[in-house]
Amino acid sequence: MAGSVADSDAVVKLNDGHLNNSLGSPVQADVYFPRLIVPFCGHIKGGMRPGKKVLVMGIVDLNPESFAISLTCGDSEDPPADVAIELKAVFTDRQLLRNSCISGERGEEQSAIPYFPFIPDQPFRVEILCEHPRFRVFVDGHQLFDFYHRIQTLSAIDTIKINGDLQITKLG
Structure with a gap:
C-alpha cells in the first residue's frame, strides 16, 4: 500500500501544471487544456504576445467536410467573443479560409494557399506563431501563410476553440 501512495504522489508532482521540454526539465505550461473533446474550448494563459505559439495536433476524420480552429477574446456566446483568427479547412473545395470577427463584423476572408495540407484520416500539426504584426x-512544419493582426490588444486573445471533423491528440 505504501508503494502505491508514493506512486500517486509522483503523479501529482508530474501533473502540477508543468510540462517536460525536450531536455526533460519541467517548464511552466502557458496553455491549460483539461480535456481534448471536440467541440473544444480552452484558455490560453496570459493571452497571446509576440513569440508565443499555439500548437494543435490531431487527426482528420475519415470523411471530413470541414473543421475550424479559432483564437478568440474570451468565450462569450452572447454577445459573441471577438475572433482574432479563424482557420477553417473546407475539404470539398480544398481551401483553408482565414478571417476575423470584431464587434460582430466579419473581416475580409483570405483563402490563397500554395497547397491544401490536410488529408482525410491522417495526422496533422498546426502551429500558430504570434509575431508583432x-x-x-505552419502546418506539418511548413509555413503556409501569414495573417496580419486585426485585434491590436494581443493579450486579450486568450481562448482557443476547435470544432468540426477532427480528433485532437495534443495541444500546447
Missing part, C-alpha cells in the same frame, strides 16, 4: 501559421 501577424500570426504566422
Whole structure:
C-alpha cells in the first residue's frame, strides 16, 4: 500500500501544471487544456504576445467536410467573443479560409494557399506563431501563410476553440 501512495504522489508532482521540454526539465505550461473533446474550448494563459505559439495536433476524420480552429477574446456566446483568427479547412473545395470577427463584423476572408495540407484520416500539426504584426501559421512544419493582426490588444486573445471533423491528440 505504501508503494502505491508514493506512486500517486509522483503523479501529482508530474501533473502540477508543468510540462517536460525536450531536455526533460519541467517548464511552466502557458496553455491549460483539461480535456481534448471536440467541440473544444480552452484558455490560453496570459493571452497571446509576440513569440508565443499555439500548437494543435490531431487527426482528420475519415470523411471530413470541414473543421475550424479559432483564437478568440474570451468565450462569450452572447454577445459573441471577438475572433482574432479563424482557420477553417473546407475539404470539398480544398481551401483553408482565414478571417476575423470584431464587434460582430466579419473581416475580409483570405483563402490563397500554395497547397491544401490536410488529408482525410491522417495526422496533422498546426502551429500558430504570434509575431508583432501577424500570426504566422505552419502546418506539418511548413509555413503556409501569414495573417496580419486585426485585434491590436494581443493579450486579450486568450481562448482557443476547435470544432468540426477532427480528433485532437495534443495541444500546447
